[in-house]
Amino acid sequence: MRLVRRVEKATESRWSFHEGNGPPAYVVDGEAILAQHNLAGGQCAKAIHGEHIVTVADIAVPALRHTGFYREPTDEALLDGLQRAAFGYFLEAVNPANGLVADTSRENSPSSIAVVGFALSAYPVAVERGWMARADAVKRSLSVLRFFRDSDQSGSPEATGYKGFYYHFLDLHTGERVWRSELSMIDTALLIAGALSASMYFTANTPEETELRELVETLYLRVDWRWSQGGAATIRQGWKPECGFLHYGWDGYNEAIVLYVLAMGSPTHPLKDDCYEAWTATYQWENLYGYDFLYAGPLFVHQFSHAWIDFRGIQDLFMREKRCDYFENSRRAAQIQREYAQRNPHEFAGYDENCWGLTAGDGPSDEMPEVANERRRLFGYAARGVPYGPDDGTLSGSAALASLPFAPEIALCAARSMRQRFPEILSANQYSSGFNPSLASTDRRAWVSSGQFGLDQGIVLMMIENYRTELIWKLMRGCPYISTGLRRTGFRGGWL
């Protein structure tokens, strides 16, 4: 975070200041930052607003547009600003003592093991971009990997994990299970995927990086993927010490490809051979709004596995039959989201071809006092999706942007449009989890989820990086466990 260092009165209605070592920027009438040079509106900077220090994104962009000085950032500048701000989350939300990262920026948030996975992939990106020293990144990675290695794997209600899997939410300080959360197969997979990406990046022959790679190997190899089937044909979604495997339905295409790939690639506890086929048997290939695609309603389903695995040109049996691949499918999913928002069947405010993004995330709920008069049903934290909902008018800016590698033309348009129209969705250039323009306040600002969620920052950071340099994809393409898992799940062609 760059802070305003010096403020001095210039001419009548202008205040000028220097931020960091950059060129000068200005505050007009105490209201707006005049974005010149590299201090583009919306970047992660702070400025003087009246007597307070506020973030640029909170006040600056709308006011700046009315001045003659505002200049839209270039794509590169925009993405760089958003990506660096997203990385800022992992610096702010980490517990340096054990490396765990908070699920959200809200007070007393526990750690989410999936967010730790994103953090482990974020550190290499930060090193490459010069945002973090390599030694610091290694230190942080080692800290959390050692924590997981040494964690209580007894499966007791207060443990950290069981059978190599981990509970979804852990106390940020003690690492013990909280909220009676489930032992989560998919979130463990995201953690392991992040760890593998780190091991593929930190390949130096130093004691620290060697230890890092050995820790990742240990954590991956001890996951008992076969156990997670619970005797069923497919992987169960979760397990609790109080009741055993959860019997939630987890059919149809979802975010679990990376889970199945990791599980099939395991040399120690692989799934049964027909497990992936049994899961893909529940797929539905649909023609919707003129697009043929493998249906899943929420956008994150089309992004999470894809953040680590480069699906361009590789096909499993299902995709060979459909003459498509999961990368192209995610492009179509973004197009369908856009089509849905254009149709806007529930007539929600804001929705249009450049304002879309229904996904899993936070939204207003019926219990919130500020929206108590709403007659429609509000879903709180939910997996919103298209075209069948649930849809209560809540969108995710980060979800639209995270479609960047697949559909850059529409994702960038949406990102620009949404931050222009609803600057309140960004705080210090970090996306809120969800916003709802239909629940605008009296000053016409959309309802915005408070704080930030680690998953949103993680997916933004990784997808921007994959779009810019393909760093994560390149790392994971070289991971033998991923290659083996992909081949064992029937993937062929392309880089594989």
Place this chain on the structure above:
Amino acid sequence: MLQRNTSLAPVPQDAHERERLENLHPSDWRNPQPADRYNLVVIGAGPAGLVAAHTAAARGAKVALIERELLGGDCMNIGCVPSKAILRTSRLYAEMRNAEHYGAQIPADIRVDFAAVMQRMRRIRARISRVASIDRLSAAGVDVFFGEARFTATDALTVDGARLRFRKAMIATGARPDTPSIPGLVEAGFLTNENVFDLTELPRRLLVIGGGPLGCELAQAFCRFGAQTTIAQDMPLFLVGEERDAAQILSDAFARDGIEVRLNTEAVRVRVEDGQKLVDLVSDDYKSTVAVDAILAGTGRLPNVEGLNLEAAGVDCDATTGVRVNDFLQTSNPRIYAAGDACLEHKFAHTAAASARVVVQNALFLGRQRLSALTIPWCTYTDPEIAHVGLYVRQARERDIPVKTFTIPMHDVDRAIADGEEVGFVKIHVKERTDRILGATVVASHAGEMINEITLAMVAGIGLRTLSRVIHAYPTQAEAIKKAADAYSRTRLTPAIQSLLRRWLKW
């Protein structure tokens, strides 16, 4: 034979009920003198039995029809007919409360008169009972016997002391609610479809156990009448086996209506305290207790096969799946067939009737019609309705049939928008790279009406290509089907064909 959870004396007794009883089981009825031998003896006068008796008699067969309670069976008396009647009223109440959505004013005082709802139901039920009346059967030449049937030989049975001999017989004894084995439930008392239509007062708080068609329909209806309703289903979604999105839309609709939805939840114990029923619910590791005034159990149905002395007739059966039949609906006794809920997996009135027609043809006219050849649609009459015909995607994929689905959300259909009935979709599944329809699911306000067109297309072998040439009246909600067919047609315009067309149009 098991005693039913109802009695022949309807509650309350009114003119409509007296008419229904007179139509379906006259109090002064005397069983006729049996003929020497019948071409067909039908046991059970529900939808299957009535269709078989009328069809066979119309073709000149000597037919006896045996019924232990009321003609018309569950469908007429405690199933489809009464439930649809009250569902219509409940939908009206929902529309009244949602009047602003239609640009109308919400009535100042929306007061539910439950007694009037049930009286209307009884009036409608009595009126429809005329088509199943004993007069019509007698006029058709069918000998009707009331009483318990019991086989005495492979070609004979007794009823009310009379011995009936037959060339062929058909077992169509239907099914009954499967009482869930929840400790304390029986002692606390509970409703099923057999007695819920006898209610004269609306329960203030209702727990529906089971998320099948009956549970879903009645939960929504009672909620809309004003009962504080909870529905507990021990699976992740309602309507097990149904399209996932359909079941999800239904869950959302329930929540919108104000039903407390408890999925993945099992009722484990019931007790009565201070006049209210306390039901313990368990969802994985989450335990809770709900206090209600009534419990409705909609947890499946069991075939009525007890008491028939099927062993004497050489007919194999299973207490859970019912009478064992082959694809020609013939039992292990070649003289005896079965139809309807007593032997079929899909327990619907129209399936029962269709199977009865197969039996008449096969039993009396050397037919070789197969049950598996039937194309059977079904519908759950919630709001929105959920209708299905043919294969589901997962079934097609299990059979290694590559399948593609053409989906039209109802919000893309002009009439649905105009009607304010945009929730739902039409999904038509075809074999990949062909237009052959494998199956379809419709979720819409009138899905039950719409599914019939797709069923017709499947039976007639009409593909999407032809359907796209069928002119649909505009604007209608069934236009969604045409739109799905049009979407198929557009996929035939491959880049190569488009290139050819562009070249052609250069003149």
